[in-house]
Amino acid sequence: MKLKDFLKDRIAYTIIYFSGIFLTIIIMYLTIVINSKEYPKVENILYPLLISIIIYIAFLAYDYYRKSHFYNQLYNMLESSENINYLLNIDDARTREQRTYAEVLSKIYKVNSQKISEYEDRHKEYIYFINQWVHQMKTPVSVINLILQDQKKEEFRELFNSIGEENEKISHGIEMMLNHARLNEFNLDFKVESIDIIAVVRKVVNDNKKSLIRNSIFPKIIGDNSVVVETDKKWTYFVINQILVNAIKYSKEVKKENKYISFEIKEKESKVVLSVTDEGIGIPKEDLGRVFQAFFTGKNGRKTSESTGVGMYLSKRICDKLGHELIVESKEGQWTKFSIVFYKQKNLFRL
Known part of the structure; x- marks a missing residue:
């Protein structure tokens, strides 16, 4: 996480913190004026304000150091194309909030992996069914072709040619379906x-x-x-x-x-x-x-x-x-x- 992004996320905290400081200083200033009838010196007001600013900056620096490494890993996950197992190997979770994030990501990954595994099993079953069905359909298509080739009667020649043409379309469609199924496993059939x-x-x-x-x-x-x-x-x-x-x-x-x-x-x-x-x-x-x-x-x-x-x-x-x-x-x-x-x-x- 970049420092400017870290500071932007804490603008509301900064406004509330300094509003409280200024309100406290104003109350103390009015109390002194009312009780002593004297106006306090400016340095007496600026000194606690300066101390508060230093403490707040030190706190922000410590908070940024404590959280930056964890958030940088999350940003790297978004930009990286590495294996998901590597990406989820988040370490250096130093706060309860960070540990919760890591646990949520791990749980999401496990649930998603289980669903993907189930989908892959169903997909393989579907591909197997398609392949078996296509091979079974090839047999009657071949038989029809053989029957048509044996026909010698001229009066039915036009009818047989029409049947043969439609049979070619069926054969082509079956072959296309088979190749579409095989294309998903291209690396195994190449x-x-x-x-x-x-x-x-x-x-x-x-x-x-x-x-x-x-x-x-x-x-x-x-x-x-x-x-x-x-x-x-x-x-x-x-x-x-x-x-x-x-x-x-x-x-x-x-x-x-x-x-x-x-x-x-x-x-x-x-x-x-x-x-x-x-x-x-x-x-x-x-x-x-x-x-x-x-x-x-x-x-x-x-x-x-x-x-x-x-x-x-x-x-x-x-x-x-x-x-x-x-x-x-x-x-x-x-x-x-x-x-x-x-x-x-x-x-x-x-x-």
């Missing part, structure tokens, strides 16, 4: 390695080829045959896949015979940039700054019931944790471009 980013792009395109064909969208990969980046393969696949799924979703709204989605890889001295550009309906200028917010669907999202506002939010979080940058650019009614920037000399993995 592996940095050197990967060929173009190979990952080709796998994403191949996994979505049915949807691309169905909507007459043609993918184009622009770049070298092999570009290596340092990242986590599984999480990067999820981000690129999410960008492509969104590109397909909003490109099919455009009434055009042939549509293209371009994957352009540019390797620079300090970074590699993967840009995915579609020829869809674009993003309104007023929505661009909120694309990565959780559950934000925007003007375009209201046009389709498929939009949840979760996919790009997860993609942004994943890129942040991997140390990559995710950028969006768009012109409404013409195109949208998402760029993933892989920095070569940047530390990966942020908890």
Whole structure:
């Protein structure tokens, strides 16, 4: 605690103390005048006043010395980002008031720790349930796909294609839920390695080829045959896949015979940039700054019931944790471009 703060807190004490001193001196002065019919000398009045001031200053100095160390620890706790166990290790409590503060802080910490522990247990149980449920749902989705692939009757082909499309949406939603649950334990499900980013792009395109064909969208990969980046393969696949799924979703709204989605890889001295550009309906200028917010669907999202506002939010979080940058650019009614920037000399993995 700074001295000026200490003195400000004792302004009321100071006013009361000196009011009492002045009142006492005035009473004594009047008593002497009334009884002796003489006026006392000025130094006889100033002397006790000076003694009182010295005593009061000495008391303030002692009180500040006795309490300053304890309050300085409290101030350090407010400004420090150290572990809470270290912060609560308050010593040098010299008064009953200080000991009470320390006991209250310790009790609050214990109660809070117990509640956090209970919350963590419930959260782990919830994550376990989500993971089990997602894995159970994957089985019927796979079975439906197998059944649809075995159907040969042309008269039901349109119906089967429609079922297959909806089944893809279910599969994508399940995968998104699973990754959202895993993201909370990112440090346990993370592996940095050197990967060929173009190979990952080709796998994403191949996994979505049915949807691309169905909507007459043609993918184009622009770049070298092999570009290596340092990242986590599984999480990067999820981000690129999410960008492509969104590109397909909003490109099919455009009434055009042939549509293209371009994957352009540019390797620079300090970074590699993967840009995915579609020829869809674009993003309104007023929505661009909120694309990565959780559950934000925007003007375009209201046009389709498929939009949840979760996919790009997860993609942004994943890129942040991997140390990559995710950028969006768009012109409404013409195109949208998402760029993933892989920095070569940047530390990966942020908890």
